[in-house]
Amino acid sequence: MATTPKTRGPRGPYAKTRATKQKILDAALLVFAESGFRSGSLREVAERVGLSDAGLLHHYPTKAALLIATLQHRDDVATRDFHVDTADGRSLIQNMIDITERNMNQPGVVELYCTLSAEATTPDHPAHGYFIERYDWVRDLVTGAFKQLQAEGGLRDGIEPRSTAIHLVSLMDGLQVQWLLNRDSVDMTVEVKRYLDTLVIEPFRAPDRLA
Amino acid sequence: MATTPKTRGPRGPYAKTRATKQKILDAALLVFAESGFRSGSLREVAERVGLSDAGLLHHYPTKAALLIATLQHRDDVATRDFHVDTADGRSLIQNMIDITERNMNQPGVVELYCTLSAEATTPDHPAHGYFIERYDWVRDLVTGAFKQLQAEGGLRDGIEPRSTAIHLVSLMDGLQVQWLLNRDSVDMTVEVKRYLDTLVIEPFRAPDRLA
DNA sequence: GTCTATAAGCGGATAGAC
């Protein structure tokens, strides 16, 4: 009874499982980022953690389950680090610059989303639904921010919130591919900022590195 | 001597090889588009053509060779269909709309480039160099077009040709991911056109479907 | 030009011991 293998928290019982799962997710991120889901192997993940295949599969019963856990874990970390005030349009858009800046310091995460989102365009991919929902959510979020900015008179004439949201999201995604291919080819932060400055009346600040 | 298995042309000798190679490339496009290079299998390509594995490898000695041939073939077709006047900036930009329009009618090709460009961000991928060169080329081409448009007074104030070229290319790539995930989520042609209209003084036409 | 046969390896997943 008391030996039920449930994870309770970092300080609670079964802390070892917690720590192992953490290590597994970190390794899985690297592997799926580098090789995608289909070509990335459980074996390589297990190797990095110092586990056997079967040992890994004890924690995540299938490869697909591991992928989903990895994506959810990334989302948890991201929403913990970046608590965005979705009610303030201007600060939400400002946040897109900050996110880009942060992304340039964690190429692994960028690679993960870049590789997987492309791979997941086929309907039978285990993360297909995840990315559809994710994009729906982001587009709506950013659309709302632009609408608010527009209501405050912060947008130039003729800027359409919905389309502009789609453009901003697409722009950020497209920049990532070019940046991953060759880090010197584009500066993502500079380009996102420049794009936003063509939309907005009061220009956006670059992220303050000394704050 | 006379039996050297060289391909000479559609009407010349060895026309059978020509036709087979054509069929192979068509099948390879679909397979690599759907599953990428790493997960796409020679076996599936061979199956679609109605060939054995070994039969396929007679025409393309390795999997990587098949990939490169597939990409080159696509480029040949594209440059044949779209003979762009690189000297005329405005028509080159106009052409980006036409290309988008055409892409919406051949999702397989879009999928190919989307999937492979993401996969090829790792340096050891056989198409890594291909995509680096391709993006360098496209960025330069589009930058030149915007510069010329600017010199003619066709661009709004504060538009920087190089950055704008990067933005347009990124935008088109990013749109493709969202469109492949869900065809109803975005209309690529509409969005490209809207974006261009925010840059330019004389608005661009939508592609003329009756021309 | 295409085949069969075969090599040699990696893939995910399961059963059961400890």
Add this chain to the structure above:
DNA sequence: GTCTATCCGCTTATAGAC
């Protein structure tokens, strides 16, 4: 919680027959 052993399928590529 982790292991070993094992199954079975799929992979690219080669050798040699037809």
